[in-house]
Amino acid sequence: MSEPPSNWRPQTIAVAAGRDQSPGAPLNVPPTFAATYRDGGDIGYGRFDNPTWSAFERTIGGLEGGHAVSFSSGQAASTALLTPLARGAAVVFPQDAYTGTRALLTELEQRGALSLRAVDVTDTDAVIAALDGARVLWLESPTNPMLGIAELPRLLEAATAARVFSVVDNTFATPVLQQPLALGADAVLHSATKYLGGHSDLVMGVVVTANPQRREVLIEHRTMRGSVPGVMEAYLALRGLRTLAVRVREQSATALELADRLNSDPRIDTVHYPGLPSDPGHERASVQMSAFGGMVSFVLGDGDAADRVVRALRLIVGGTSLGGVESTIDRRRRWPGEERVPAGLLRLSVGLEHVEDLWEDLDQALTG
Ligand SMILES: *Cc1c(COP(=O)(O)O)cnc(C)c1O
Numbered sequence: 001m002s003e004p005p006s007n008w009r010p011q012t013i014a015v016a017a018g019r020d021q022s023p024g025a026p027l028n029v030p031p032t033f034a035a036t037y038r039d040g041g042d043i044g045y046g047r048f049d050n051p052t053w054s055a056f057e058r059t060i061g062g063l064e065g066g067h068a069v070s071f072s073s074g075q076a077a078s079t080a081l082l083t084p085l086a087r088g089a090a091v092v093f094p095q096d097a098y099t100g101t102r103a104l105l106t107e108l109e110q111r112g113a114l115s116l117r118a119v120d121v122t123d124t125d126a127v128i129a130a131l132d133g134a135r136v137l138w139l140e141s142p143t144n145p146m147l148g149i150a151e152l153p154r155l156l157e158a159a160t161a162a163r164v165f166s167v168v169d170n171t172f173a174t175p176v177l178q179q180p181l182a183l184g185a186d187a188v189l190h191s192a193t194k195y196l197g198g199h200s201d202l203v204m205g206v207v208v209t210a211n212p213q214r215r216e217v218l219i220e221h222r223t224m225r226g227s228v229p230g231v232m233e234a235y236l237a238l239r240g241l242r243t244l245a246v247r248v249r250e251q252s253a254t255a256l257e258l259a260d261r262l263n264s265d266p267r268i269d270t271v272h273y274p275g276l277p278s279d280p281g282h283e284r285a286s287v288q289m290s291a292f293g294g295m296v297s298f299v300l301g302d303g304d305a306a307d308r309v310v311r312a313l314r315l316i317v318g319g320t321s322l323g324g325v326e327s328t329i330d331r332r333r334r335w336p337g338e339e340r341v342p343a344g345l346l347r348l349s350v351g352l353e354h355v356e357d358l359w360e361d362l363d364q365a366l367t368g
Pocket residue numbers: 073074075076098100101140144169171172190191192193194203204205
């Protein structure tokens with residue numbers, strides 16, 4: 001397999017990378033179900049490497065502009081970045097990071113492995129002030145579920161100047177909208193469960209690093225801890241990745257329209273969406289993202305009112321997770337660890353249904 005030419009655009013990389021170019025090869029790298037390989041080849045054992053993982057890794061690596069290592073989940077990918085750190089290393093992280101990331105960081109701190117510095121990631125000066133003596137800057141933008149926007153170019157530049165290793169969780173934006181390595185990040189992380197896979201049918205994660213040596217360290221961790229992705233998952237994730245660009249663009253367009261209608265609807269208290277000119281993150285997002293993504297969060301009344309709306313929806317599916325072709329909605333506060341989120345906040349993951357069908361469904365559920 002050869003690397004994609006560096007001048008290809010994301011749509012082309014998503015389709016053309018990670019393929020076997022030899023004559024007679026199947027157009028798609030098939031799932032290679034193998035624990036054991038005959039002696040004399042490149043792969044010693046099924047936990048070390050797999051051709052189907054490699055095809056996925058080359059494609060997402062090409063999209064993010066770095067070297068990818070896939071994992072059994074987004075959480076396993078985060079674990080691979082955090083657990084090899086020196087004992088007591090200081091990690092600066094967003095106080096409204098994804099709940100699973102915060103739970104993992106907190107657990108590592110309680111075991112004495114890390115020391116944590118929680119910051120408001122939308123407050124650039126506060127984040128930069130927290131970098132002194134830190135080992136890692138962990139960023140997420142847009143954040144899950146408040147859709148806060150971190151000023152990535154300035155924060156990543158400051159981290160580089162302070163010799164702080166920077167990680168950007170790019171799950172919400174995807175490389176189609178935002179490329180953190182090009183903005184100076186040392187590593188990008190994805191829950192491939194979400195947009196990369198894109199069809200709500202697998203759990204997987206990936207880290208993409210700017211530095212090929214770091215890739216080797218991550219592979220060592222994966223091999224040692226056994227946090228390897230399933231072969232079928234890798235096959236499906238790559239199949240999903242082929243259509244990433246077209247899905248994310250369409251989902252962004254529909255999300256913008258729905259956010260706009262929700263924003264002028266008197267039944268809604270607040271809408272969080274970086275594509276709205278009134279959103280506090282709008283200017284920053286316009287600089288560092290090429291569109292605003294498929295996630296919209298909005299608040300209506302208390303928890304009971306929001307739960308009633310979710311139950312009244314007929315098309316939009318009540319359930320957690322996001323980034324699929326199907327629109328899904330989740331009242332985040334029902335989950336442990338989400339106490340700081342408003343009780344009536346609904347996080348909507350906009351799928352590929354027609355915008356008018358989605359709006360009619362929201363409208364009838366809001367009318368009650
Ligand atoms: C879901 C999610 C994760 C964790 O990924 P899993 O695949 O569920 O382990 C990490 N970061 C963000 C932003 C997420 O939404």
